[in-house]
Amino acid sequence: MAVTEADGSADAETATASVVGASGFAGGELLRLLAGHPNVEVAQATSREYANKTVGSVHPNLRGLDLRFSEPSDLESVDVLFAAAPHGVAMDHIDAWQDAADTVVDLSADFRLDTEPQYDEWYDGHTAPEYLDDAVYALPEISRDDLAGAELIAGGGCNATATILGLLPLQTAGVLDGADVVVDVKVGSSEGGASGGKASSHAERSGVVRPYAPTGHRHEAEIEQELGLSVSFTAHAVDMVRGASATCHVFPDSPVSKGDLWSAYRETYGDEPFVETVAGGSGVYRYPEPKAVAGTNNAEVGFELDPGNERVVTFSAIDNVMKGSAGQAVHAANLALGFAETAGLQQLGMHPVGSP
Amino acid sequence: MAVTEADGSADAETATASVVGASGFAGGELLRLLAGHPNVEVAQATSREYANKTVGSVHPNLRGLDLRFSEPSDLESVDVLFAAAPHGVAMDHIDAWQDAADTVVDLSADFRLDTEPQYDEWYDGHTAPEYLDDAVYALPEISRDDLAGAELIAGGGCNATATILGLLPLQTAGVLDGADVVVDVKVGSSEGGASGGKASSHAERSGVVRPYAPTGHRHEAEIEQELGLSVSFTAHAVDMVRGASATCHVFPDSPVSKGDLWSAYRETYGDEPFVETVAGGSGVYRYPEPKAVAGTNNAEVGFELDPGNERVVTFSAIDNVMKGSAGQAVHAANLALGFAETAGLQQLGMHPVGSP
Amino acid sequence: MAVTEADGSADAETATASVVGASGFAGGELLRLLAGHPNVEVAQATSREYANKTVGSVHPNLRGLDLRFSEPSDLESVDVLFAAAPHGVAMDHIDAWQDAADTVVDLSADFRLDTEPQYDEWYDGHTAPEYLDDAVYALPEISRDDLAGAELIAGGGCNATATILGLLPLQTAGVLDGADVVVDVKVGSSEGGASGGKASSHAERSGVVRPYAPTGHRHEAEIEQELGLSVSFTAHAVDMVRGASATCHVFPDSPVSKGDLWSAYRETYGDEPFVETVAGGSGVYRYPEPKAVAGTNNAEVGFELDPGNERVVTFSAIDNVMKGSAGQAVHAANLALGFAETAGLQQLGMHPVGSP
Amino acid sequence: MAVTEADGSADAETATASVVGASGFAGGELLRLLAGHPNVEVAQATSREYANKTVGSVHPNLRGLDLRFSEPSDLESVDVLFAAAPHGVAMDHIDAWQDAADTVVDLSADFRLDTEPQYDEWYDGHTAPEYLDDAVYALPEISRDDLAGAELIAGGGCNATATILGLLPLQTAGVLDGADVVVDVKVGSSEGGASGGKASSHAERSGVVRPYAPTGHRHEAEIEQELGLSVSFTAHAVDMVRGASATCHVFPDSPVSKGDLWSAYRETYGDEPFVETVAGGSGVYRYPEPKAVAGTNNAEVGFELDPGNERVVTFSAIDNVMKGSAGQAVHAANLALGFAETAGLQQLGMHPVGSP
Amino acid sequence: MSTCPECGDDLTLHDDLEVGEIVDCGTCGTELEVVDTAPPVLERAPDLAEDWGE
Amino acid sequence: MSTCPECGDDLTLHDDLEVGEIVDCGTCGTELEVVDTAPPVLERAPDLAEDWGE
Numbered sequence A, B, C, D: 001m002a003v004t005e006a007d008g009s010a011d012a013e014t015a016t017a018s019v020v021g022a023s024g025f026a027g028g029e030l031l032r033l034l035a036g037h038p039n040v041e042v043a044q045a046t047s048r049e050y051a052n053k054t055v056g057s058v059h060p061n062l063r064g065l066d067l068r069f070s071e072p073s074d075l076e077s078v079d080v081l082f083a084a085a086p087h088g089v090a091m092d093h094i095d096a097w098q099d100a101a102d103t104v105v106d107l108s109a110d111f112r113l114d115t116e117p118q119y120d121e122w123y124d125g126h127t128a129p130e131y132l133d134d135a136v137y138a139l140p141e142i143s144r145d146d147l148a149g150a151e152l153i154a155g156g157g158c159n160a161t162a163t164i165l166g167l168l169p170l171q172t173a174g175v176l177d178g179a180d181v182v183v184d185v186k187v188g189s190s191e192g193g194a195s196g197g198k199a200s201s202h203a204e205r206s207g208v209v210r211p212y213a214p215t216g217h218r219h220e221a222e223i224e225q226e227l228g229l230s231v232s233f234t235a236h237a238v239d240m241v242r243g244a245s246a247t248c249h250v251f252p253d254s255p256v257s258k259g260d261l262w263s264a265y266r267e268t269y270g271d272e273p274f275v276e277t278v279a280g281g282s283g284v285y286r287y288p289e290p291k292a293v294a295g296t297n298n299a300e301v302g303f304e305l306d307p308g309n310e311r312v313v314t315f316s317a318i319d320n321v322m323k324g325s326a327g328q329a330v331h332a333a334n335l336a337l338g339f340a341e342t343a344g345l346q347q348l349g350m351h352p353v354g355s356p
Numbered sequence E, F: 001m002s003t004c005p006e007c008g009d010d011l012t013l014h015d016d017l018e019v020g021e022i023v024d025c026g027t028c029g030t031e032l033e034v035v036d037t038a039p040p041v042l043e044r045a046p047d048l049a050e051d052w053g054e
């Protein structure tokens, strides 16, 4: 593949891409994004269960695509391979995937952590630790410089992404040094993937505010790795399909002002194409809300000051299958392959919108 | 304005546009669509209540736009004016709007019906009946040929649009001649507009299956006008924000087969860019569903045969603020102004998605 | 068991009861009702999957009960056995159940139809047709007189119950003679039972208006049997957990007036403890709505006149696991055993309430 | 009024009651509870807007009641007056209410705090501070002993109630001494009352995770007063109508074990009729959830240990219009008037249930 | 009568208890494995959190 | 060109500004009251939080 121009214009040559795990939620979203991407052509979309069926039979929004699922064991050579299989699959197949594609973007947790001991501590070990060193964390707001030309990219966890984006300006500004941080997350049902089970049936899952990861969530590991501080993390399932919202209660060592906070967020995100600061203001939407970013690669971040309790509260909201997985992956791939950073990712959100 | 090419390519010159009623639901959606339209530049967005505020203060998805509301009394000259004010406003302002713009696309009911007596029967009369003759109904599937160069375009009602699209193939195929038709519609809360009221509060409106127009809905007039038959119409409010779904129970005079039905739908919609036939098949999404088209200008239509009751059931699903209003309006404007038909309207739906 | 008084007072002796299928949705609701029933003591609640676990481990609302599931193969002798297993189980076990209990109330479809040929036509035949003759349809508004002392009671289908209750006054008044009737039903996810599957996962099932039984629904058989007319039936899944709402579009042979309709409904339901006529009026709740009856054994029924189309529209709303199954079953059992008709069934609905 | 027996049996004499603010959400719930209360007869239900209309015209669940709204200025003499008017009304009318009734139970914030300076700090002062001394906080788990014979009872705030119930065992056990506490609350839309507004319209309020009180919520004052420690409080609106859920992140000075926690909760709530500890276990419902208690006066409380972060997380869930207001008020009145503590409050929750 | 190893509350068990059987505690809901029957000995059953979560 | 007193960002205002008018900052969304026009002086408008909340 030779991309002649870096601006994503129609003249740039086109990369071929495969999506492994394309019948899943993140995989389907990858297909949606790549279908509208000016520089990417999808060669294969794998599913074992639906092999040979049209992708539209699983993803009704993609009925217009002329594409059928193929077996993951039948991979063609492509420029970039996106993998959206459950945790553990990537580490077992990474050799084959690297053979098939110059660039692999894996959305699972398999290459997010830097070292094997972290996998021993937080997961059940690792079967291909030799790749950990070179894998780049996909979140461009943190790793933009490392992404150019990367060959193995590890998509961030959706809760970790929301948390990191909310706290990053404070970390950069030194506000987190010595701070205590509580992270209270609310997520939608698509985070659990397409497979289902009793707890995720409509009757049981509707209308919940359900503590599903009261303590000990694995995303703590990523957050600690990327921000350099440990956080007290709790996640709740709430009644939406798409969306992750992180409220971080931060107790800094020394007082900060609203002006400091605005500066910190402007500093960090002033030039970021996909992060918007929403903090106060007027109208109905005054702080970050997942439904305002549903279907988009945008993150909303914001904050409020609580001088009485010497607390800063940060809010962040993303669409877990976009900025929290498929969108982040495409964003990272754009940077890795030299395309325009926002190519294929310029969807606008909707207003009004219910519970997307 | 001189549009040199009809393909909507970047070379086509750009039309200037105003949106009256831009703080409302349909008006906001017009802004979203025009912001991504390759051939349109928005000059003004009016609101009396929010004049001088950013459009992002009302529509959180449009925070990225550098645009503030202006007063509707301060209209500049533009190529095309879209109006999304409540019923009755357009008939009072149409003279001024036609002065300000070569093409007016009105989303209200004010110019949908052909004759003054229809307004006397179904509404409270009309104050500018002289425009009725020339106004073109916006639904391209019905009026494509009349839209080129039209100066006054009347956007269809959302329930009428859903119903007409579901029945049109049967009408064209003669299946509706002498048929009895019951239309049972389910709609979301955005159909009521942004203004609110007790019945539309979250606590009262959540979870409803509420007969809100048991009989005598005004859209019966449009359906009768466009399809040439009267229907028994009932509308229910259900728990979604976007979406209108019409189930039509049709009792034809003589039997039809599934093959006849597939032919009729293929005939009518085979070349339509925004209508998809979904009728049976496999998987979770076998018939039209509003959530599958939310945020898009697509309509899904489908049918099933009930030989035992000598009945054909048709299903159709649209997003009421897209295909049911703003999307339809932009589609019609594209045709009127000679742009590519699908310009600005190629959003893909989402999967999974909750209750958009 | 000797019930000395028919008024359900605390002096009446207590009947022992078993619930087969107690880990399911209808079975759990039976346990809830019987827990508050003044004349019933639950002896056993069966589940194969959860045998020996507390009923509260499945039904969080019943954590206060000191009761564990037992195997359905271990039935003790009781006065009344309620069965809420899937279709087909009852016909295979009815001999054993009749041995174990004087009165059997089966909530499945196994004994609803009167004759074997109906099961051949609508289901896959019947293995215990000899019971069909004696089984009494549980809906007291139709079968009150036959229920006293009944030994086998067949709970009505929830969609059939909603439809029958909406149409019954018209049938009694002769309005249905020669009439054409379309029934358009909207139901919640609990109708599908606790077992789940991909289409009923939260992500896929949220926000739907999904035609799930476009034609040929088996409840047509019950409706025809109980009302003596065939109806054109279509059912949609909508985003609620509890609730079934039936809109019946009726085209009578000769005109009726609103007065006629009010008389018909008053005549039929004036003395019924669990049916309320709601037709027009003021405020937010003008016609039957499922959320207004959620958690109760009440049915709301109502109507509107459409003179232009010579149509009567009826609306009816029930909670499918109450009036549509468990509540109806307890109501029938009260009549069979000579208890006060409303014993255990006097729950009031909630206002406001979301999407129960 | 002479109540001859304290057990709430049918022999106890009946108290007459009025409900001021009966057209509101909390007022309607009071009517529902009192309608089923064995020892209370409702004399009056006030509404200025709906005076002379039936209570069923506003509250569809109460259509069966033969009761019409009266003007709040026309109060008769009763035994107990419940007031559910907005903040500020009670302090202006308390003299009149005390004249009309021996016992006044006010659900607003007007008499919750002990001293005038607290009202100066957290509210806009107080116009009847002379009553503050004698008013008893309604939450029986905290104030049971003071409630007997109380003449002025102040219902707790719903968020405060959820928070206090979650933390109380830790406070009693000394775990909160010197601890830092973050409270992250999620609430439903009925908390805002029946009046409505743009932010609470269905289209804007559906599907939200919206930080509505990021800092500085007034309930902090109540929590501090009742528990003796200040908390960092943040509240989010989520998509449900009924329900308040409080997650408290507690950092104790010295380590605690799971056994300590179980002991603390058993100690505090072992004999409480309306509090259940739910902490871990199996199945779908492992921690407190608001939907499991919707419509009931129950609170679920629970906890989890996070040794790595030296944190205890507590969860609590209530129905804001029941345990969080109307139910708590009736519970307190039962104690004040000498009725059985649970009289009128024995509703069981529902399973399954959607988003009540 | 046994005691729950998780919450310490009393636990009434059915008679024909078998080794390997799983019961839940009526107080804390924890799933307990029967590791001995005479007298009954109970242990916390292997955690199923992964099956349950998102 | 003015500066937002809340977030410090630049703010472009329309020409015919009047004292007492309320505008919002395009960056932080804060409602700002025009307290003087030549040159423009902006102050945070009185908070409407109470109208908005639950």
Ligand SMILES: NC(=O)c1ccc[n+]([C@@H]2O[C@H](COP(=O)([O-])OP(=O)(O)OC[C@H]3O[C@@H](n4cnc5c(N)ncnc54)[C@H](OP(=O)(O)O)[C@@H]3O)[C@@H](O)[C@H]2O)c1
Pocket (backbone or CB within 6 Å): A020, A021, A022, A023, A024, A025, A026, A027, A046, A047, A048, A049, A050, A072, A083, A084, A085, A086, A087, A089, A107, A108, A109, A155, A156, A157, A158, A190, A191, A192, A193, A194, A195, A320, A321, A324, A325
């Ligand atoms: N959902 C989110 O919000 C989110 C956010 C961040 C990251 N992620 C990560 O993205 C990945 C996918 O998540 P998801 O939610 O999309 O899950 P999902 O809906 O369950 O989809 C998983 C997909 O992987 C395929 N698959 C399973 N085992 C496979 C194997 N051994 N080899 C090849 N393909 C296999 C499945 O299809 P077949 O079985 O038909 O082959 C399916 O298409 C996970 O690693 C998850 O952690 C998800």
Ligand SMILES: NC(=O)c1ccc[n+]([C@@H]2O[C@H](COP(=O)([O-])OP(=O)(O)OC[C@H]3O[C@@H](n4cnc5c(N)ncnc54)[C@H](OP(=O)(O)O)[C@@H]3O)[C@@H](O)[C@H]2O)c1
Pocket (backbone or CB within 6 Å): B020, B021, B022, B023, B024, B025, B026, B027, B046, B047, B048, B049, B050, B072, B083, B084, B085, B086, B087, B089, B107, B108, B109, B155, B156, B157, B158, B190, B191, B192, B193, B194, B195, B320, B321, B324, B325
């Ligand atoms: N919502 C739908 O699904 C849908 C579908 C098909 C057609 N439509 C039609 O589209 C139109 C707008 O509907 P909507 O749902 O968007 O309503 P909406 O949310 O209530 O918006 C109405 C808009 O009109 C403005 N407006 C009101 N009176 C005006 C006047 N006299 N002059 C100028 N502007 C005025 C309002 O803003 P200010 O008051 O601030 O000026 C507001 O921006 C209606 O005619 C409706 O029938 C809507």
Ligand SMILES: NC(=O)c1ccc[n+]([C@@H]2O[C@H](COP(=O)([O-])OP(=O)(O)OC[C@H]3O[C@@H](n4cnc5c(N)ncnc54)[C@H](OP(=O)(O)O)[C@@H]3O)[C@@H](O)[C@H]2O)c1
Pocket (backbone or CB within 6 Å): C020, C021, C022, C023, C024, C025, C026, C027, C046, C047, C048, C049, C050, C072, C083, C084, C085, C086, C087, C089, C107, C108, C109, C155, C156, C157, C158, C190, C191, C192, C193, C194, C195, C320, C321, C324, C325
């Ligand atoms: N849900 C409704 O709205 C509704 C309305 C009207 C009528 N009904 C009828 O009520 C019945 C139950 O419906 P549901 O919705 O409650 O279903 P469900 O939630 O799936 O429950 C079915 C129950 O039956 C048990 N079961 C399954 N096979 C069995 C067998 N062979 N022997 C004994 N028990 C068995 C299951 O538990 P184990 O597998 O653990 O034993 C489970 O407790 C069905 O016949 C249905 O048609 C339901």
Ligand SMILES: NC(=O)c1ccc[n+]([C@@H]2O[C@H](COP(=O)([O-])OP(=O)(O)OC[C@H]3O[C@@H](n4cnc5c(N)ncnc54)[C@H](OP(=O)(O)O)[C@@H]3O)[C@@H](O)[C@H]2O)c1
Pocket (backbone or CB within 6 Å): D020, D021, D022, D023, D024, D025, D026, D027, D046, D047, D048, D049, D050, D072, D083, D084, D085, D086, D087, D089, D107, D108, D109, D155, D156, D157, D158, D190, D191, D192, D193, D194, D195, D320, D321, D324, D325
């Ligand atoms: N909703 C909750 O979850 C909750 C929880 C805890 C405590 N509370 C407290 O309970 C009270 C009521 O809350 P709500 O949610 O039920 O509010 P709501 O739905 O707005 O109802 C308020 C009621 O007060 C009446 N009212 C208003 N002004 C009055 C006046 N000056 N004199 C007499 N009546 C007046 C209103 O009826 P008319 O205007 O027709 O007279 C209406 O019936 C509030 O103080 C609230 O803080 C509520």
Ligand SMILES: [Zn+2]
Pocket (backbone or CB within 6 Å): E004, E005, E006, E007, E008, E009, E025, E026, E027, E028, E029, E030
């Ligand atoms: Zn235990």
Ligand SMILES: [Zn+2]
Pocket (backbone or CB within 6 Å): F004, F005, F006, F007, F008, F009, F025, F026, F027, F028, F029, F030
């Ligand atoms: Zn600013």
